[in-house]
Amino acid sequence: MTGAPLEITDVAYRWSGRSGFSLTVPDLSVAKGESVLLLGESGSGKSTLLSLICGTIVPDQGRVCIAGTDITSLSGGARDKFRAEQIGVIFQQFNLLPFGSLLDNILLPLRFAPARRKRVSDATAEATALCAALGLPADAIYAKATALSVGQQQRVAVARALIGQPPLIIADEPTSALDANSQSAFLDLLFAQTTKHNTSLLMVSHDPRLGERFDRVIQMEDIAQIERASV
Amino acid sequence: MIMRLAIASLGARALTVGMTILAIGLSVALFLGVEKVRTGAKASFADTISGTDLIVGARSGSVQLLLYSVFRIGNATNNVTWESYQDIAARPEVDWIVPISLGDSHRQFRVMGTSRAFFEHYKYRQGRSLAVSDGVIMDDLFDTVIGADVAATMGYSIGDPIIVAHGLASFTEHKDQPFRVSGILEKTGTPVDRTVIVSMEAIEAIHVDWKSGAKVPGQSTPADVIRNMELTPKAVTAVLVGVESPLQIFSLQRAINEYTEEPLLAILPGVALQELWSIVGIAETALLAVSSLVVVTALIGMMATIFSSLNERRREMAIFRAMGARPSTILSMLVLEAMLMAAVGALFGLVLLYIGLIIAQPILDSAYGLWLPINAPTMREVWVVLAVICAGAIVSLVPALRAYRLSVADGMMVKT
Structure with missing residues (x-):
């Protein structure tokens, strides 16, 4: 795999629905194994930026390179598959399919990513190991996702993001639904895993207190410009 | 795995899914029942006189x-x-x-x-x-x-x-x-x-x-x-x-x-019976039309159920999208779900038909002289079941296309 896990160059995106909202990101990159905290208030374009990185939306201009591949040059279906192969995604909350078991949820990205699937020799063993490393009960992988607490569900989401070792993990305020103690414990577990696997982490938050634990902290307003035409 | 998740997803909505399957099952049983009575009546009618030249x-x-x-x-x-x-x-x-x-x-x-x-x-x-x-x-x-x-x-x-x-x-x-x-x-x-x-x-x-x-x-x-x-x-x-x-x-x-x-x-009695049945037979066509409309109604009910589930499932679809599912995968999952419901419903209808036949056969025979044979499903009945599954897939395309558009628009970010 060549190239940085994430490299954004001269990206501009304009929302087609809401007139006058546009986002430009001249330069953003995350190095291999680096953990980056991206701070920004709501409405600062964080979500749009994450969608651009994940390839569910395409910039009007510029390049979004993930692990050396410019995803803006890929077709929609290829971008979806590429995301499955290269990026582990952790949401704010409601990460899991409520009707699936933990195992189903953890293995879900492998279903759409054959190469990532191949990197995992024994998926069930791998999922069990990840769960154990993340402090989840050993027998929990066959439990329904809804049987877990919110904190446990977030840890399952981490296991799902990590399985098959994608080069980049994108986390969208994964701790906002947790209390302070759980936040800290969650980050301990997350960092232990990303360090172990040398995985890059881009985490988005509005909480500057988390910053000290990351290699680098960037402010949304420093890397991106938002324009809103007055209505 | 997708199949298993689709089944699990249906299981999580057991009540509404159960009602939908019940409705499809009853409608299919009604349709096949009418079909049975129709052919049985025709056969009984033709059997009124035999052996006379x-x-x-x-x-x-x-x-x-x-x-x-x-x-x-x-x-x-x-x-x-x-x-x-x-x-x-x-x-x-x-x-x-x-x-x-x-x-x-x-x-x-x-x-x-x-x-x-x-x-x-x-x-x-x-x-x-x-x-x-x-x-x-x-x-x-x-x-x-x-x-x-x-x-x-x-x-x-x-x-x-x-x-x-x-x-x-x-x-x-x-x-x-x-x-x-x-x-x-x-x-x-x-x-x-x-x-x-x-x-x-x-x-x-x-x-x-x-x-x-x-x-x-x-x-x-x-x-x-x-x-x-x-x-x-x-x-x-x-x-x-x-x-x-x-x-x-x-x-x-x-x-x-x-x-x-x-x-x-x-x-010739047979020829005259045919001639007479062609007059009486208009009613059978009407009966068949009504019962097929019942099946259509049940399928539209299923479509409404899928539609109403879409909003609460946007989160679920966003998870699938984040994990790398294409919008077309979301669409095919919904169609698959509908086909599963239609298939289970149609098979349930077939079971209901046989239960009904076993109960009604002696009653109909003694009360109306209408003999309905209990046979293995005929090709025609198999076709009806297949047609119901296909029709289920077709009507589910309407909500599935909406889910497709939603999942394209939402991507993996749903603000709810």
């Missing part, structure tokens, strides 16, 4: 002749003279011949005069013969054998007296010559069930004191005098004929139709 009557229409001779509906315009009857009976092609004399009634039931040969040669439902469930076939002049419905409706048992009325819906009765019930026939599901059967001679006997359709005033011949009289019929209403060889049916039919002494009509 020709029905002969005075010249009229073939359906009319069939209606009055077999179904006891309507009246003959004219009779066949006894001489013609004997001429036909004497023809070499004729294997057996049964005269039928109609015109009198008992309450709401027709009285039919015939010979003993009727019980030998009248066949229904692929060659089944008439049989008495109680008593014997009449052997006295004033004996009568009654159909199962007559016995059930009137509460008659062996030995009960019956007074035959002259004509239909008439107030003049043949009071002087009461009949005695000698036998009760088994239920056949044919018009025989609603018939009072007497001998040809008995028909003559009760009309001894009658001239030109009216009773001769003051004249009453005692029964024992009648017994000694010559009771050869002067005319018959219709004749059932069996031929020696099936090859002779058409030549005999032509010969009877070209009979010069009297205008006669010979019909």
Whole structure:
């Protein structure tokens, strides 16, 4: 795999629905194994930026390179598959399919990513190991996702993001639904895993207190410009 | 895995999914049930008379002749003279011949005069013969054998007296010559069930004191005098004929139709039944149309269920998208779900049909003489099930396309 896990160059995106909202990101990159905290208030374009990185939306201009591949040059279906192969995604909350078991949820990205699937020799063993490393009960992988607490569900989401070792993990305020103690414990577990696997982490938050634990902290307003035409 | 998740997702919404499956199941059971009754009725109808090669009557229409001779509906315009009857009976092609004399009634039931040969040669439902469930076939002049419905409706048992009325819906009765019930026939599901059967001679006997359709005033011949009289019929209403060889049916039919002494009509029962069914059959088409609309309604209900589930499932779809599922995968998952529901519903309907058949078969047979065979699913039924699954997939495309558009718009970010 060549190239940085994430490299954004001269990206501009304009929302087609809401007139006058546009986002430009001249330069953003995350190095291999680096953990980056991206701070920004709501409405600062964080979500749009994450969608651009994940390839569910395409910039009007510029390049979004993930692990050396410019995803803006890929077709929609290829971008979806590429995301499955290269990026582990952790949401704010409601990460899991409520009707699936933990195992189903953890293995879900492998279903759409054959190469990532191949990197995992024994998926069930791998999922069990990840769960154990993340402090989840050993027998929990066959439990329904809804049987877990919110904190446990977030840890399952981490296991799902990590399985098959994608080069980049994108986390969208994964701790906002947790209390302070759980936040800290969650980050301990997350960092232990990303360090172990040398995985890059881009985490988005509005909480500057988390910053000290990351290699680098960037402010949304420093890397991106938002324009809103007055209505 | 997707299949398993789709099933798990359905399981998580067990109540609404269950209701949808129930609705589809009931509609499919109704549709297949109507289909069964329809084919069963058609078969029962065609089975009303079998083994008879020709029905002969005075010249009229073939359906009319069939209606009055077999179904006891309507009246003959004219009779066949006894001489013609004997001429036909004497023809070499004729294997057996049964005269039928109609015109009198008992309450709401027709009285039919015939010979003993009727019980030998009248066949229904692929060659089944008439049989008495109680008593014997009449052997006295004033004996009568009654159909199962007559016995059930009137509460008659062996030995009960019956007074035959002259004509239909008439107030003049043949009071002087009461009949005695000698036998009760088994239920056949044919018009025989609603018939009072007497001998040809008995028909003559009760009309001894009658001239030109009216009773001769003051004249009453005692029964024992009648017994000694010559009771050869002067005319018959219709004749059932069996031929020696099936090859002779058409030549005999032509010969009877070209009979010069009297205008006669010979019909093939099967052909006339087909002709009659093509008239009755319009109702079956209407029935089929209504029951297929019920299936369509159930499928539209399923579509509504999927639609209403979309909003609460946007989060779920966003997770799938984040994990790398394409919008088209979301679409096919919803279609797969709908097909699963339709398939389970249709199979459930098939099960309901068989349960219903097992329960209803003896009831329908005894009450209406409608015999519905319980067979393995026919190709037609398999096609119905497949069609329901396909139709389920098609109607689910509407909500699935909406889910597709939603998942393109939402990407992996749903702000709810």
